[in-house]
């Protein structure tokens with residue numbers, strides 16, 4: 001695929017093997033890309049151009065890093081990262097290792113390019129599923145994407161994401177990368193601990209956060225201990241319809257501790273769920289009854305509680321109807337959880353974010369942000385402690401298992417450990433917020449005989465939150481790349497005003513730890529600024545596990561139902577029908593024409609307008625922009641969409657194709673005439 005280096009260049013080889021290899025690759029790249037006949041080496045060629053632009057010359061190590069992320073035009077990324085969109089309320093699709101943004105998927109927020117929420121009835125209805133008590137909530141704080149799994153591996157079919165600000169969960173179908181459903185949690189108004197899926201995606205887990213009375217009813221903070229509740233919700237997912245089945249979903253009533261990220265057990269621990277928590281102090285804030293600011297009050301105790309949940313048993317209890325209703329949603333009560341042996345606690349270092357299950361399902365890794373260690377709990381020991389009733393009750397009567405009896409190991413990794421993912425070689429990677437590093441440490445048996453030790457740390461810039469390795473929370477991680485999702489970027493990029501982009505840093509983790517590497521073999525490759533919201537967490541899947549449509553499979557396909565709309569306009573049946581003041585239009589779009597291209601209406605008409613893109617070529621998308629009525633559609637090949645509006649403004653309105661589709665794209669237009 002690359003040209004061989006020319007013999008005249010080979011004499012320049014340097015003594016070390018690495019440099020020779022590097023040079024050969026660099027020379028090959030330049031030989032392939034450049035016909036200038038220059039006999040300089042690639043690095044010096046590159047450095048000459050860089051110097052002209054005022055950039056610093058590159059070191060060999062930097063050239064090496066650049067080559068590892070470089071994709072020649074046309075070569076695809078082997079991995080795809082799904083990153084939360086933070087405040088944008090969306091999801092970002094990013095190629096790895098190139099770190100090129102491929103798409104921002106419209107999820108909770110309208111997105112005009114995709115015609116997401118600008119008149120297309122299907123998209124408007126999906127967005128409206130996220131209304132809160134009839135209020136149109138059209139922003140979201142998306143945090144944790146979760147790819148659907150089969151047998152504990154990403155299967156590339158769906159991706160889910162939570163909205164922390166309003167406790168909502170969205171379902172995105174990866175056949176067309178479009179959002180299909182939004183569910184609002186009926187018992188909680190905010191969440192955080194979601195989403196994660198069980199190993200076969202039977203359940204989507206949505207953990208809570210700031211405790212409140214269920215149904216977010218009013219109750220004064222003075223009643224915190226009695227009225228305020230925590231929760232975790234299990235949404236039943238139906239793969240065949242691609243939808244959450246709200247009427248087969250349920251929640252658990254938890255104490256008013258602030259639940260956080262959960263992880264599903266897998267393999268040996270399948271059927272169990274683990275959630276971190278904080279504020280087990282039940283602090284109510286500086287202005288609350290205890291008068292202590294939250295950040296101090298919620299950190300007063302040395303421990304919080306890892307919630308250990310027997311999901312299989314919870315499902316049995318739910319199926320038996322042993323629940324009560326909140327806003328019509330079934331909740332398994334706290335006393336039932338205790339009586340049935342569904343809920344146990346394990347003391348965990350205070351204020352952790354999440355609990356991360358190792359690839360074999362045998363350990364749960366927790367890091368308290370205020371403790372320099374990661375704590376590793378053994379699932380087997382947890383089961384033994386439950387069998388031995390080796391516990392004391394918490395204030396609500398929930399069994400707290402003995403810490404020493406369930407702990408497998410602690411590894412000192414640095415200040416402010418946060419989140420851990422894994423590779424295929426028995427190493428774990430923990431983001432270290434206060435130190436701004438990634439720690440690489442080894443798991444013990446059965447992963448590595450000489451494990452439970454720190455292998456090295458890599459500085460990242462700056463204030464890392466989550467990290468993500470390829471397949472890093474599955475049964476078979478890949479061990480190639482890691483992405484550090486850094487909260488601050490300070491001096492890394494040109495500052496576009498005082499609000500700075502996030503910094504997503506790509507790290508090569510293919511090299512083993514070695515004695516002469518402080519970083520444990522990790523190499524920083526690339527800084528990617530992202531100034532579109534704050535991605536909290538991301539998951540990275542092998543691209544070959546995704547099988548998106550190139551075009552919709554049949555003409556007249558409605559993405560909202562992922563099937564042909566029997567009423568879709570098709571070639572030959574385009575028409576306008578008027579019934580009193582109800583007007584219905586069947587229109588087709590093809591390069592470079594709308595049929596019909598003139599629509600006559602009268603003020604006050606009720607308009608229903610269907611448009612099908614009858615083009616079937618890859619990438620032959622048409623738009624449909626209708627001024628004054630806030631309408632823009634994106635009609636991908638084969639797609640049909642419907643808009644509805646009342647023609648309440650008379651006038652002459654040209655409509656046009658808003659996607660540059662052809663040489664005669666500007667001519668792809670028509671007139672909507674609304675007579676007063």
Ligand code: RUQ
Pocket residue numbers: 143144192261353465466536537
């Ligand atoms: S988070 S690091 Cu919600 Cu898990 Cu921001």
Ligand code: CUA
Pocket residue numbers: 590591592621622623657658659660661662665666668
């Ligand atoms: Cu169709 Cu531009």
